[in-house]
Amino acid sequence: MSNRADLDILQKWIRPNSRVLDLACGDGTLLKQLAHSRQVQGYGIENDRELIIAGLNNGINVIEQNINDGLNDFTDNSFDTVIMTQALQVMRRPDLVLEEMLRVGKQCVVTFPNFGNWRARWHLAVRGRMPVTKQLDLQWYNTPNIHFCTVRDFEVLCQEKGITILDNAMVSEQFPDRSLKQVCPNTFAETAIYHLSK
Amino acid sequence: MPESIPKNSVGLVTPQTMHFDTPLELDSGHTLNSYEMVYETYGELNADKSNAILICHALSGTHHAAGYHSMEDKKPGWWETCIGPGKPIDTNRFFVVCPNNIGGCHGSTGPNHINPETGKYWGPDFPPLRVRDWVRSQACLADKLGIDQWAAVVGGSLGGMQVMRWSLEYPERLRHAVVIASAMNLTAQNIAFNEVARTAIRSDDDFNDGYFLEKDTIPRKGLALARMVGHLTYLTDDLMGSKFGRELRTGDFERGAYNPVQFQVESYLQYQGEKFSGSFDANTYIMLTRVLDYFDLAREYNNDPVQAFSHAQCKFFVVSFTTDWRFSPERSQEIKNALISAGKDVSYAEIETPQGHDAFLLPIDSYIRVFNAYMQRIAGEIES
Numbered sequence: 001m002s003n004r005a006d007l008d009i010l011q012k013w014i015r016p017n018s019r020v021l022d023l024a025c026g027d028g029t030l031l032k033q034l035a036h037s038r039q040v041q042g043y044g045i046e047n048d049r050e051l052i053i054a055g056l057n058n059g060i061n062v063i064e065q066n067i068n069d070g071l072n073d074f075t076d077n078s079f080d081t082v083i084m085t086q087a088l089q090v091m092r093r094p095d096l097v098l099e100e101m102l103r104v105g106k107q108c109v110v111t112f113p114n115f116g117n118w119r120a121r122w123h124l125a126v127r128g129r130m131p132v133t134k135q136l137d138l139q140w141y142n143t144p145n146i147h148f149c150t151v152r153d154f155e156v157l158c159q160e161k162g163i164t165i166l167d168n169a170m171v172s173e174q175f176p177d178r179s180l181k182q183v184c185p186n187t188f189a190e191t192a193i194y195h196l197s198k
Numbered sequence: 199m200p201e202s203i204p205k206n207s208v209g210l211v212t213p214q215t216m217h218f219d220t221p222l223e224l225d226s227g228h229t230l231n232s233y234e235m236v237y238e239t240y241g242e243l244n245a246d247k248s249n250a251i252l253i254c255h256a257l258s259g260t261h262h263a264a265g266y267h268s269m270e271d272k273k274p275g276w277w278e279t280c281i282g283p284g285k286p287i288d289t290n291r292f293f294v295v296c297p298n299n300i301g302g303c304h305g306s307t308g309p310n311h312i313n314p315e316t317g318k319y320w321g322p323d324f325p326p327l328r329v330r331d332w333v334r335s336q337a338c339l340a341d342k343l344g345i346d347q348w349a350a351v352v353g354g355s356l357g358g359m360q361v362m363r364w365s366l367e368y369p370e371r372l373r374h375a376v377v378i379a380s381a382m383n384l385t386a387q388n389i390a391f392n393e394v395a396r397t398a399i400r401s402d403d404d405f406n407d408g409y410f411l412e413k414d415t416i417p418r419k420g421l422a423l424a425r426m427v428g429h430l431t432y433l434t435d436d437l438m439g440s441k442f443g444r445e446l447r448t449g450d451f452e453r454g455a456y457n458p459v460q461f462q463v464e465s466y467l468q469y470q471g472e473k474f475s476g477s478f479d480a481n482t483y484i485m486l487t488r489v490l491d492y493f494d495l496a497r498e499y500n501n502d503p504v505q506a507f508s509h510a511q512c513k514f515f516v517v518s519f520t521t522d523w524r525f526s527p528e529r530s531q532e533i534k535n536a537l538i539s540a541g542k543d544v545s546y547a548e549i550e551t552p553q554g555h556d557a558f559l560l561p562i563d564s565y566i567r568v569f570n571a572y573m574q575r576i577a578g579e580i581e582s
Contacts, residue, residue: 056571062545
């Protein structure tokens, strides 16, 4: 992942000393940061062997599990915040994963690549090809990203499911967050960051 | 026999014996007035005694976890895959202690020793033990070795049960608990397998109600059968299929002739049974399976694993193997879930492998690598 500005931004929503579950935690970078900056008690879920080893090396709690199988092991409201960064689009059923996140966590933080970004649109509209960008650098046939959505798509899903959007932030290499939010984030945001509750 | 000792082995090792004169109060209400523990150590204890690792052995394990006793040894210690220079339990960084549990039959006080009060073999009259008794005796050994706090207590299967018990009985005396292919209690099926093993031993005429040493007999047939049943359950159908298939050792199926066959798998099981029956005490086997059956981590905590683990202070690493059907991944997940609910630090790895329960002893790459990553973290904490 080349651009992880999302990790810096979402930290402001995490309360000090809270319990955090990070789904698809990767090499544990975020949980390690949160342990230092927020003293959270964190657990990361991951099912990639190399990333699990990287997470162990990073000193975080890593749980090997496939999120697509649900979060049955976790009881309702057992975490203050459930986080999933840049992985919603990899899930078999992102909508069900969101439901599970909001069942297990009192609040959720989700970040995802915005498929409505102008670069993606340009690829599809002008070149007639599925977008391959710096952030999404794989071809349609070998990408793990199987469920893309735009900022607008995501907000429609939240509305349909009665999910409350507490806050959001938009990231792009060219534009700072404030101007992005005012000027059509659905077109200019590369990464969308949402803070949610039931 | 090793022609030369491999570089990543601890090499030649010599067991040591510690004698204890302070009586050991057992959970059964009995007291062992004095006892001995045989143990091996590998690596060097550092100046502040912070790099000590306790290895808890499983049913058929001993104090001989790594290295060779002599150049004539055919095989190294039982956990050679994981203990040694550059291995997960890295003897360049850790000081490793592995005792033979009391009640065992490889040197520590047990049924095949003389009861000093009667002058006869303990035999079946050796006091019944629980995991907690072992943990208590291991703590006494730690006292004698001057180790106030283990960097980690590590064990697989029945060894993992000891590790979990350590975390509750002496929470301040360990920083990490590594629980591999274990469970918080046995399932009915597991207890049933143990009862088959015990029945096999008891039904051997040479068992003599457990007084076989006095009668100068050994219930080898019963022990071998017990081991064969046990060993079977540590493997899997797939593994046995790929290892033996329907290969024949002797005989054939030619028509018009009768040449009785022996399948390779039969020969293998017979060999395992015979080997074991020549080196294990029948009373110890019966007692160890009882210890397994009785173990229930949360019994004294309202049968609530979360309440039980709330007493722990260490960090945990839990490992399971996908095809282990005696201590299945689900049983390890119960441990992991209870620890998370109790707010304890825990990492969990589920290793995909065809080897079944035996996997925890084998050099499986992904297992060794995650185990190594966790152990190096512990070493890093000590050295930073």
